[in-house]
Amino acid sequence: xxxxxxxxxxxxxxxxxxxxLAVFFLxxxxxxxxxxxxxxxxDTDSRENDSQSIDKQESQKPVPILSGxxxxxxxxxxxxxxxxxxxxxxxxxxxxxxxxxxxxxxFEGEFERRGGNGPYAGPVDKHLDYAQIDYIxxxxxxxxxxxxxxxxxxxxxxxxPVWIRALQPDPIILPIATTDSDGxxxxxxxxxxxxxxxNYAVYMSATSIGIDSVDSERHVGGRVGIFLPGPRxxxxxxxxxxxxxxxxxxxxxxxxxxxxxxxxxxxxxxxxSYDGSxxxxxxxxxxxxxxxxxxxxxxxxxxxxxxxxxxxxxxPDVADDLGLPEANTREGEFGINxxxxxxxxxxxxxxxxxxxxGNANVWSVxxxxxxxxxxxxxxxx
Numbered sequence: 001x002x003x004x005x006x007x008x009x010x011x012x013x014x015x016x017x018x019x020x021l022a023v024f025f026l027x028x029x030x031x032x033x034x035x036x037x038x039x040x041x042x043d044t045d046s047r048e049n050d051s052q053s054i055d056k057q058e059s060q061k062p063v064p065i066l067s068g069x070x071x072x073x074x075x076x077x078x079x080x081x082x083x084x085x086x087x088x089x090x091x092x093x094x095x096x097x098x099x100x101x102x103x104x105x106x107f108e109g110e111f112e113r114r115g116g117n118g119p120y121a122g123p124v125d126k127h128l129d130y131a132q133i134d135y136i137x138x139x140x141x142x143x144x145x146x147x148x149x150x151x152x153x154x155x156x157x158x159x160x161p162v163w164i165r166a167l168q169p170d171p172i173i174l175p176i177a178t179t180d181s182d183g184x185x186x187x188x189x190x191x192x193x194x195x196x197x198x199n200y201a202v203y204m205s206a207t208s209i210g211i212d213s214v215d216s217e218r219h220v221g222g223r224v225g226i227f228l229p230g231p232r233x234x235x236x237x238x239x240x241x242x243x244x245x246x247x248x249x250x251x252x253x254x255x256x257x258x259x260x261x262x263x264x265x266x267x268x269x270x271x272x273s274y275d276g277s278x279x280x281x282x283x284x285x286x287x288x289x290x291x292x293x294x295x296x297x298x299x300x301x302x303x304x305x306x307x308x309x310x311x312x313x314x315x316p317d318v319a320d321d322l323g324l325p326e327a328n329t330r331e332g333e334f335g336i337n338x339x340x341x342x343x344x345x346x347x348x349x350x351x352x353x354x355x356x357x358g359n360a361n362v363w364s365v366x367x368x369x370x371x372x373x374x375x376x377x378x379x380x381x
Contacts, residue, residue, distance in 0.1 A: 062094035063376030068104070071162035073347075073366030075169065078358070083111040083120055084366075088129075088161060103131040129180065144185040151187070151201040151223045152177040152238045153269045154254045163370035166265075166303040167335045167349050169362065171280040173309060175323040176271040177240045177250035179217050181205035197227045199236075218243035225254070232258040238271075248274035263288055275314055276324055280307035296338075303335040303349070329355040333362065343370035 068089035075082045086108040093101040106127040111120035132146035149157050156178040159165050183206050189199035202222040220243065225236025238252040250273035257266045268281035282305035288298035309329045311319065316326040333351030340346065348365040 062097070063374050064094070065092045065372060065374055066090070067092065067370070067372045069161050069163045069368060069370045071168075071366060071368040073162075073168055073364055076361075076363040077353070078360035080112070083109075085109045085111075086162065098136045100134040100136070101132070102134065104129040139188075140190045141186060141188045144187065145183075147180060147182045148185055148203070150178050150181045150205070150221070150240070151185070151203065152221065152240055152250070153223075153252050153271060154236075154256065154267065155269060159267075161370075162368040163343060163345065166282060166284045166301070166337065167305055167333055168347055168364045168366060168368075169333065169349065170323075171269070171305075172307050172325060172329060172331065173269065173271045173276075173278040173280060176273050176275060176277075177221070177238070177252065179219075181219070192226070195228060195230055197229070198224065199227065200224045217245075221250075232260060240273075246274055250274075274312055275319070275322060276310055276312040278307065278309035280305060282306075299339045301337045301339075303333075303337065305333045305335075305351075307331050325355060325357075327356045329353060331362070335364075343372075344368075 066089065068087070070087045071085070073084045075084055086106065088104060088106050090104045091102065095101065106129050107124065108127070109122060109124040111122040113120055128147060130146070130148045132144050132148045135143045137143055149160075151157055155165075155171055155174060162168065181203055183204045185201060185203035187199075187201035189197055191197050200222065201224075204220045205218060219240055221238065221240030223236060223238040225234050227234045234254075234256045236254050238250075238254070240250040242248045242250075250271065252269060252271040254269045255267070258264065263286035265284045266281075267284075268279065270279040271277060282303060284301055284303050286298070286301045288294075290297045307330070309325050311325065311328055314322075314324075319326045331351055331353045333349050335347065335349030338346045344367070346367050349363065351362045353360045353362050
């Protein structure tokens with residue numbers, strides 16, 4: 001069960017929390033790099049093979065990569081159509097074997113008919129999702145500085161791009177605690193045992209620097225997850241504390257499961273904050289086990305999602321600014337994706353939204369494309 005807490009507490013408690021977080025970051029940064037001890041290999045041939053493999057890896061020079069996605073979609077809610085077009089370029093620039101610069105921009109246009117008729121028109125939003133530099137300290141720790149996606153739940157970091165997500169409409173609770181962060185983050189993972197791995201992320205964000213496309217807020221937070229390779233199950237939780245305006249807390253839980261015997265993925269998230277609370281759960285099933293029309297079926301996946309949102313003590317105008325519903329909302333959706341090839345898919349969905357503000361049918365249809373271009377000769381010196 002989650003509890004909402006908005007009391008900021010005495011000043012010395014807040015300073016103590018900030019001091020503790022700073023000590024944690026310094027400890028991670030200054031700790032000596034460590035790795036599990038390896039058994040010495042007394043086989044001469046094996047040592048020579050390992051040495052040749054290492055020399056080959058060191059001779060390969062990493063090259064920059066330009067990747068990203070593009071999409072064209074029609075979102076129809078209650079009979080009103082919105083045309084959404086977007087391009088999301090991603091640039092990866094490795095600097096040696098331990099440093100990486102990565103950035104993603106978003107160019108999105110949302111076009112509607114004014115007054116229900118006439119030509120489509122609307123704004124084109126230009127937004128910098130992240131621009132960060134990563135230092136791979138060791139196999140357990142990566143340190144990040146700059147602008148990064150806030151690691152709250154799993155959708156914001158792992159599923160947001162249009163070519164990855166199974167349903168194109170955002171989950172209703174996505175705006176809760178996922179404002180982009182400008183600051184520093186420490187993340188990584190390590191084995192707890194032979195049957196469980198732990199992953200973690202701890203971060204702090206500064207205030208906005210005054211540029212619309214790189215806005216942020218002051219907050220601290222973290223996420224932790226436990227992955228069980230045997231059942232292919234991950235369970236985790238997130239926490240965030242705002243350090244400005246209403247010093248609100250946000251909590252969340254997430255789960256993801258991929259059974260070994262069937263091509264099914266089950267995901268779910270729950271989030272609670274001052275702005276509201278809710279959950280979503282979806283299942284994605286690839287039809288490649290069917291024995292008819294196999295060429296088409298192995299390219300087709302079915303999706304179902306149920307979600308619910310409970311509004312918080314905020315005004316309708318604030319909810320609209322945050323991208324949240326103005327009232328309690330329930331929604332069920334069903335969708336289908338067909339992959340023309342690995343990076344190009346046709347997507348469609350339909351559903352029904354229930355709310356005191358009015359019930360409505362929701363539809364979406366469109367295409368998503370993903371590209372990847374090495375900016376140099378792979379393996380070149």
